[in-house]
Amino acid sequence: MKGGCAVRFDGLSERARDGLVAAGWSEDRTFEIPEEYVSLCAQVGYADIPWDVGQFIRSLNGLELVHPHFSMKDTEISTIFDSVATLSDMSWTVLRNEYEPAAEDGPLYPFGQTPYGLYFMASTRQRVYGGYSPYLGLFGLDFVDYLNRLYDDRVPETIKR
Numbered sequence: 288m289k290g291g292c293a294v295r296f297d298g299l300s301e302r303a304r305d306g307l308v309a310a311g312w313s314e315d316r317t318f319e320i321p322e323e324y325v326s327l328c329a330q331v332g333y334a335d336i337p338w339d340v341g342q343f344i345r346s347l348n349g350l351e352l353v354h355p356h357f358s359m360k361d362t363e364i365s366t367i368f369d370s371v372a373t374l375s376d377m378s379w380t381v382l383r384n385e386y387e388p389a390a391e392d393g394p395l396y397p398f399g400q401t402p403y404g405l406y407f408m409a410s411t412r413q414r415v416y417g418g419y420s421p422y423l424g425l426f427g428l429d430f431v432d433y434l435n436r437l438y439d440d441r442v443p444e445t446i447k448r
Contacts, residue, residue, distance in 0.1 A: 296346075298431045302438040310350045317345045324370045331379050333394055337411045340396050343430050344370050344409075347399070354437040366407065366437065368399040377406045378420070386418045389447040390425075407433075416446070423447040 296314075299307070320341055328336060336344075347368040356362040367373075374397045386408065387395055395408035395416060405419045407426065415433035417426045424443035427433025436443070 296431050296434065298435075300435045300438060303434045306352055306354055306438050307350075307434065310352050312347065312350055318348050320344055320348070321371050324374055327371070327374045328396070331383070333396070336396060339413055339430075340398075340409045340411065343413075344368075344396075344398050352437060355440075357443060360440060364401055364403075366399050366401055370398045373397045373400045373406060376400065376404075377418075381418070381420045382408070385420060385447070386416065386423050389423045390414075390416050392416075417443060421447060 296304075296307075320336065324344075325336065328334070348370050350368045352366045352368070353363050354366065356364045377397055377400075382395060382397065387393070390410065392410040392412060392414055395410055397406055397408045399407040403419075405417050408416050408418065409430070410416065413429040414425065415427035415430065417424045423446040425446055426443045427436055
């Protein structure tokens with residue numbers, strides 16, 4: 288996937304924007320989706336990465352965001368946006384046989400993870416899910432909601448325990 292423009296993320300909270308900027312993000316930041324990611328996706332039948340999912344990955348790939356832990360609010364955790372490492376680390380069997388059926392949201396494209404193995408995946412409808420087998424949660428109704436949720440006090444919606 289070549290070229291493309293950066294994602295503006297209109298509607299980011301001040302806390303989320305500050306966290307992104309501290310990690311090195313800017314509105315004109317964009318990178319190519321690694322060919323290895325495209326190749327790995329193709330190997331499991333995801334030949335075409337949706338345009339908006341690709342733009343999201345391009346805008347954040349390579350960043351590490353430090354934000355409040357999802358359930359321990361006085362603790363910080365990081366989310367690492369490394370699409371190739373995430374895709375290589377996670378089980379495609381779990382993705383296809385557990386997460387996708389539970390989400391009922393079409394193919395899920397892994398893009399990031401926490402150090403303790405919570406994997407983040409984007410759907411073709413821009414919803415963001417987090418999975419740590421057997422758990423699956425809805426972390427954002429769209430990409431901006433997901434980024435805002437990393438920095439605010441909303442707990443993800445549990446889809447599967």
